[in-house]
Amino acid sequence: MVHAIPSADIEAMLSDLAVSARRTPEAYLAAARATLVRILSRPELLDPSRLVGRGEGLSRNLLFGTEAISVWAMVWAPGAMTPVHDHHCSCCFGLLRGSLRETWYRPISDTHAMATQDAVREPGFVACMLPTGPKLHRIANDGPEAAVSIHVYGYDHRAQETSIHRTYAVAAG
Ligand SMILES: [Fe+2]
Numbered sequence: 001m002v003h004a005i006p007s008a009d010i011e012a013m014l015s016d017l018a019v020s021a022r023r024t025p026e027a028y029l030a031a032a033r034a035t036l037v038r039i040l041s042r043p044e045l046l047d048p049s050r051l052v053g054r055g056e057g058l059s060r061n062l063l064f065g066t067e068a069i070s071v072w073a074m075v076w077a078p079g080a081m082t083p084v085h086d087h088h089c090s091c092c093f094g095l096l097r098g099s100l101r102e103t104w105y106r107p108i109s110d111t112h113a114m115a116t117q118d119a120v121r122e123p124g125f126v127a128c129m130l131p132t133g134p135k136l137h138r139i140a141n142d143g144p145e146a147a148v149s150i151h152v153y154g155y156d157h158r159a160q161e162t163s164i165h166r167t168y169a170v171a172a173g
Helices: 008-020 025-041
Strands: 058-065 070-076 084-087 091-097 100-107 112-121 126-129 136-140 147-153 164-170
Touching: 008 025, 008 058, 025 091, 025 126, 025 147, 100 164
Parallel strands: 112 164
Antiparallel strands: 058 070, 070 147, 084 136, 084 164, 091 126, 091 147, 100 112, 100 136
């Protein structure tokens, strides 16, 4: 994990977002979506050294963190893939560069899940969700280029290691 020093503009945007985390979940998610759209429209505000991966797999670079939210630049090497997982907190992400495949799953037990739908996310895509209900997904970079996404999670990175609540094995279909 690498700690980044974001530009003053990004810092101000994310500080405002952290304050809005005290509002209703719906108001907070709307603010998180708007903030991600603004960041994706002005990628020059991000320190480019924080948008570079380290080796294979998924590299996580912390951009901002408070007790309410943590914001990460995730760099996905070709072939990088999360486990099938759900979240214990709100989860918003936007794609800055490259493409990522997001697959949704239906849990069939506490340990296994089956794929239900699948979409390729392109730069500019933003998704926001609350942890209510079973919301299982997997994100993978199955393209030839590295991909970069910005994630805003409703957890304190100093208190918890990850936004993941539980991981699942893929059931044979
Ligand atoms: Fe996720």
